[in-house]
Amino acid sequence: MKEALRYYFSMKPRVLSGIQPTGNLHIGNYLGALKNWVRLQHDYECVFCIVDLHAITVYQDPAELRAKIDQTAALFLAAGIDPAISSIVVQSTVPAHAELCWLLTCVTPLGWLERMTQFKDKAAKQESVGDGLLQYPVLMAADILLYQARVVPVGEDQTQHLELTRDIAQRFNSLYGETFVMPETKLPAVGARIMGLDDPTKKMSKSETGAYHAVGLLDPPDLIRRKIMRATTDSLPGVDFDNLGPGVQNLLTIFQAFTGWTDEQVRSHFAGMRYGELKKTVAEAVVAGLEPIQQRYREITSEPGYLKRVLRESAERVAPIANSTVRLVKERMGIYTD
Numbered sequence: 661m662k663e664a665l666r667y668y669f670s671m672k673p674r675v676l677s678g679i680q681p682t683g684n685l686h687i688g689n690y691l692g693a694l695k696n697w698v699r700l701q702h703d704y705e706c707v708f709c710i711v712d713l714h715a716i717t718v719y720q721d722p723a724e725l726r727a728k729i730d731q732t733a734a735l736f737l738a739a740g741i742d743p744a745i746s747s748i749v750v751q752s753t754v755p756a757h758a759e760l761c762w763l764l765t766c767v768t769p770l771g772w773l774e775r776m777t778q779f780k781d782k783a784a785k786q787e788s789v790g791d792g793l794l795q796y797p798v799l800m801a802a803d804i805l806l807y808q809a810r811v812v813p814v815g816e817d818q819t820q821h822l823e824l825t826r827d828i829a830q831r832f833n834s835l836y837g838e839t840f841v842m843p844e845t846k847l848p849a850v851g852a853r854i855m856g857l858d859d860p861t862k863k864m865s866k867s868e869t870g871a872y873h874a875v876g877l878l879d880p881p882d883l884i885r886r887k888i889m890r891a892t893t894d895s896l897p898g899v900d901f902d903n904l905g906p907g908v909q910n911l912l913t914i915f916q917a918f919t920g921w922t923d924e925q926v927r928s929h930f931a932g933m934r935y936g937e938l939k940k941t942v943a944e945a946v947v948a949g950l951e952p953i954q955q956r957y958r959e960i961t962s963e964p965g966y967l968k969r970v971l972r973e974s975a976e977r978v979a980p981i982a983n984s985t986v987r988l989v990k991e992r993m994g995i996y997t998d
């Protein structure tokens with residue numbers, strides 16, 4: 661396996677992405693990010709991070725955070741990330757993430773960070789805003805640039821952070837000489853922005869607490885059905901493709917992303933269908949799509965020591981790449997490296 665990995669490290673362009681271990685992973689995280697990761701891992705050398713240092717930019721209950729780190733890692737595996745060819749890394753176990761973040765902070769103008777819409781949204785919800793929340797996108801840039809990642813598969817909400825990453829990389833390169841590869845954003849063709857079931861004008865999100873907002877990846881089938889049957893639609897009787905409300909559009913997107921049907925297949929199957937029938941069909945597609953993931957999750961979490969081993973081996977595998985980037989950046993900046 662070591663030989664195979666050497667091949668992957670030397671021949672293929674790199675992909676990096678991450679998910680925060682906060683709340684319960686939902687079908688938006690799966691369709692927007694994870695599902696794309698699984699597909700990409702055969703063509704790229706992939707590093708997928710559980711970004712615990714990002715999670716603490718808003719207060720997390722310590723015991724809950726610790727449990728969610730394991731749960732998120734197990735879900736990466738359950739969704740189909742293969743640890744023989746991809747690395748699954750808990751961000752805080754590779755200290756170079758935090759180290760590069762500081763070095764990049766020093767080349768990032770404050771105004772760039774204050775303009776970030778996610779910062780403005782999250783700051784508006786807090787009584788007191790920690791410095792970490794402002795620095796959040798610099799840490800994200802560090803995650804990506806640390807591995808010289810060429811491609812970053814994310815959902816649509818992360819495009820502004822990716823633009824900032826490129827701006828930081830460009831600024832560094834022009835101040836200190838060519839150092840960083842310019843990363844590209846990769847959105848999924850369908851499912852880049854799944855909306856909340858209870859309010860289809862808002863993005864489905866882990867931090868939203870409404871009981872009928874999101875379908876969790878570990879929700880039992882009956883709960884999935886109940887949530888989808890209660891999804892907000894509109895007052896039309898059935899699906900009208902010339903007049904699709906956001907709730908119906910969202911359900912069709914979820915269906916299409918899970919099944920891989922073409923636009924034409926979706927249109928001809930659902931045109932005129934009553935909403936009750938539409939919801940039943942979507943619910944069954946989601947239940948069927950999540951069933952194998954839930955099955956693998958149970959297997960992974962019942963194997964003692966497996967997860968810990970995957971996380972340790974991944975961290976050991978990527979640390980030399982991360983450390984050599986930090987060393988290069990320090991040399992470029994004139995920092996002591998001897």
Ligand code: ATP
Binds near residue numbers: 813816851
């Ligand atoms: P939080 O509410 O805690 O910010 P989140 O649900 O937005 O969490 P993240 O950990 O921030 O989830 O995102 C992980 C990945 O999932 C990112 O690539 C993000 O773009 C993607 N993602 C999150 N929500 C959605 C969504 N509703 N539709 C598509 N992709 C999504």
Ligand code: LTN
Binds near residue numbers: 821
């Ligand atoms: N901010 C991202 C999570 C994240 C990330 C990354 C995504 C942290 N570091 C690096 C891609 C690449 C989010 O989804 N909220």
